[in-house]
Amino acid sequence: MPITLSESEQESLLEFSIQLAKDAGAVILQGSKSIRQELGSSGIDSKKNSVDLVTEWDVKVEEIVQNAVKEKYPDFGFIGEESYSKGLRPELTDDPTFCVDPIDGTTNFVHGFPFACISIGVIYQRTPLIGVIFNPFLNQLVRTFTSWNPGLALADVNGQTVPGTKFSALKGHGAFLNLTTRLPLSPPSPLSSLSSALIGVEWGHDRTKELVDKKANSFSRLAGDPAFGVVGGKMAHSMRSVGSAACNYALVASGSLDLYWEIGCWPWDVCAGIVVAQESGGFASGGPHVNHDGDVTEEILHGRKYIVVRAIADTP
Ligand code: LIP
Numbered sequence: 001m002p003i004t005l006s007e008s009e010q011e012s013l014l015e016f017s018i019q020l021a022k023d024a025g026a027v028i029l030q031g032s033k034s035i036r037q038e039l040g041s042s043g044i045d046s047k048k049n050s051v052d053l054v055t056e057w058d059v060k061v062e063e064i065v066q067n068a069v070k071e072k073y074p075d076f077g078f079i080g081e082e083s084y085s086k087g088l089r090p091e092l093t094d095d096p097t098f099c100v101d102p103i104d105g106t107t108n109f110v111h112g113f114p115f116a117c118i119s120i121g122v123i124y125q126r127t128p129l130i131g132v133i134f135n136p137f138l139n140q141l142v143r144t145f146t147s148w149n150p151g152l153a154l155a156d157v158n159g160q161t162v163p164g165t166k167f168s169a170l171k172g173h174g175a176f177l178n179l180t181t182r183l184p185l186s187p188p189s190p191l192s193s194l195s196s197a198l199i200g201v202e203w204g205h206d207r208t209k210e211l212v213d214k215k216a217n218s219f220s221r222l223a224g225d226p227a228f229g230v231v232g233g234k235m236a237h238s239m240r241s242v243g244s245a246a247c248n249y250a251l252v253a254s255g256s257l258d259l260y261w262e263i264g265c266w267p268w269d270v271c272a273g274i275v276v277a278q279e280s281g282g283f284a285s286g287g288p289h290v291n292h293d294g295d296v297t298e299e300i301l302h303g304r305k306y307i308v309v310r311a312i313a314d315t316p
Contacts, residue, residue, distance in 0.1 A: 002093070002094040002095055003075060003076070003094075003095045003096060005096060005124060010124075010129065010130070010170055010171075011170065013073075013096070013122060013130060014130050014132070014168065014170045016072060016073075017120045017122065017130055017132045017168075018132050018134075018166065018168055018179075020065055020068055020069075020120060020132075021118050021120050021132045021133075021134035021166065022134065022166070023064070023068075024061050024064060024065055024102065024118040024134070025118060025134045025135075025136035026136070027057070027060065027061050027064060028057065028061060028103060028109070028116065028118060028136050029136045029137070031055070031056075031057030031060070031061070031103075031109070032057075032109055032112065032116075032137070035055060035057065035109070035110060036112050044110055047085055048205060049205065049207065052205040053106045053107055053110055054082065054085070054106060055103070055106060055109065055110060057102075057103060057109070058081070058082050058102050058103045058106055059082050059102075060102075061102035061103055061118065062080045062081065062082040062083065062100065062102035065080070065098075065100050065102060065118075065120070066078055066080060066083070066100075069098050073096070073098075075095065076095060076096045076097060076098060076122075077090055077092070077093065077095055077096070077097030077098065077123075078090065078097065078098045078100070079092075079097060079098065079099045079100070079123075079267065079268060080098075080099075080100045080101075080102065080268065081100070081101045081102065081266065081268045081269075082102060084266070084268070092123065092126060092298055092302075093126075094124075094125045094126060095124075096122055096123070096124045096129070097122065097123045097124075098120065098121070098122055098123075099120075099121040099122070099123050099128075099267050099268050099271035099272075100118075100119065100120050100121070100268055101118070101119040101246065101266075101268040101269055102118055103116055103117075103118065104116065104117050104118070104119045104133075104244045104245060104246040104247070104268075104269055105117060105242075105243050105244030105246075105247060107243055108242075108243045108244060113243065114135075114137035114138060115135065115137070115138075115242045115243055115244050115247045116135065116137060116243075116244060116247075117133050117134055117135035117136075117244060117246050117247055117250075118132075118133070118134050119131075119132075119133050119245075119246035119268065119269065119271070119272040119273065120132045120133075120134075120272055121267075121268070121270075121271025121272035121273075121274070121275065123267075123271060123301070126297070126298040126301075127295045127296060127297060127298070127301075128171075128271050128272075128274045128275045128296055128301065129170070129171050129275065130168075130169070130170050130171070130272075130275060131167070131168065131169045131175075131271065131272030131273060131274065131275030131276040131279075132166065132167070132168045132169075132272055133166070133167040133168075133246045133247070133249070133250050133272050133273060133276060134165070134166045134167075135165050135166075135247060135250075138165040165177065165178065165250075166178050166179070167183070167250040167253060167254075167276045168276070169253075169275045169276045169278075169279035169280075170275075170279075171275060171278075171279065172279075173279065174279050174280075175253050175275075175276045175277070175278075175279035175280040177254065183253045183254055183255070183276070183279075183280035184253065184254055184255035184280050184281065184282075184310065184311050185254050185255055185256075186255060187313070188255065188281060188310065188311035188312055188313045189312075189313050190312060190313045190315045191258055191309070191310070191312050193234075194222065194234040194236050195234050195235050195236055195237070196236075196237060196258075197236050197237060197258035197259060198236070198237050198238055198239075198240065198256075198257055198258050199222060199236055199238075199239045199240070199257065199258060199259055199260065200239070200240055200241070200242065200248040200251060200252065200257045200259070200260030200261075200262075201215075201218075201219060201222075201239045201240070201241055201260070201261070201262070202241055202243065202245070202248070202262045203215065203241065204262065204263070204264045204265075205264065206264055219239060220233075221233055221234060222234050222236045222239060223235070223236060223238070223239060240257065244269075245260075245262060245265045245269035245270050245273060245306070246269060246270070246272060246273045248260040248262070248273070248308075249270065249272075249273020249274065249276055249277045249284075249308055250273065250276060252277050252280075252282055252308045252309070252310045253273075253276045253277045253279075253280035253282060253310070254280070255280075255310050255311065257310065258309065258310050259307065259308060259309040259310065260307070260308050261305075261306060261307040261308070262305075262306055263287075263304065263305045263306075264304060265304060265306055266304065267301050267302055270286075270301075270306050271301065273308070274296050274301075274306075274308070277308045277310075278296075280310070280311055281310075281311030282308055282309055282310050282311050283308065283309045284296055284306075284307070284308045285300060285306075285307055285308075286300045286301075286303045286304075286305045286306040286307055287300070287303035287304065287305030287306075288300075288303050288305070
């Protein structure tokens with residue numbers, strides 16, 4: 001018998017995920033401190049190639065999360081970045097399934113670039129239901145982020161107050177920054193063309209000539225001035241590369257980025273972000289068929305081609 005979740009069970013699942021993200025955030029901060037002290041020594045491995053990094057902390061955080069899930073929800077599925085890369089391939093069913101990236105933005109985590117987060121998604125009946133993205137570093141970077149809501153930018157983690165920014169959403173209930181600030185952060189404005197957009201892009205892990213050339217070509221056309229020789233140039237306002245898919249989705253949900261797309265990510269990078277972005281009024285989709293206006297299906301979630309556009313004012 002498939003597991004069904006009532007409204008109140010969904011809400012307590014969200015609360016559980018938020019607490020889990022806070023607990024994991026404390027470990028991520030601890031890991032960051034220790035890895036920065038040891039930088040240059042061991043503890044950092046690569047998966048597919050020298051830019052696909054994994055640290056002992058990715059594994060440790062995933063274990064913490066997985067154990068907590070097993071204890072509280074023993075019958076739920078679990079898809080995690082690190083267990084997947086060790087060969088675990090759980091089949092997706094209609095049952096609730098956690099879809100977790102313990103540290104999204106591992107390269108940032110290693111370099112001390114403060115855009116790294118834990119991304120906890122829950123898939124239910126094969127579509128993302130809950131999203132929690134917790135970046136425990138963020139207010140070290142820019143004051144304006146914390147000044148979005150200064151009183152709420154501190155999250156209480158295990159009795160300790162740590163800086164952090166938490167995005168969460170439950171389908172049909174809106175998306176929030178630090179629980180009470182509804183996203184997007186300001187009323188959506190129109191988005192008339194790519195030329196007025198701030199766009200999230202990423203270089204990703206695949207650095208083959210074919211792929212790097214294609215990406216560079218896309219980036220060049222987005223940035224370039226068609227009046228000065230860039231064929232197909234859109235001259236977008238600019239592009240940003242924050243190094244974490246989940247953070248990109250959160251920035252689109254906030255309205256800070258107009259759109260973000262990436263090819264090559266995995267469901268755990270985007271699952272939580274999809275719910276947060278959709279609940280903020282944004283449009284989330286992806287391959288293989290971008291042409292849809294409804295839920296993100298299992299096919300899209302696993303399609304490894306993702307696009308998200310912020311909420312747009314209802315204008316022609
Ligand atoms: C990262 C993604 C990012 C992508 C990186 C990497 P990780 O995830 O979130 O969008 O460009 O190549 O896949 O490996 O830090 O969990």
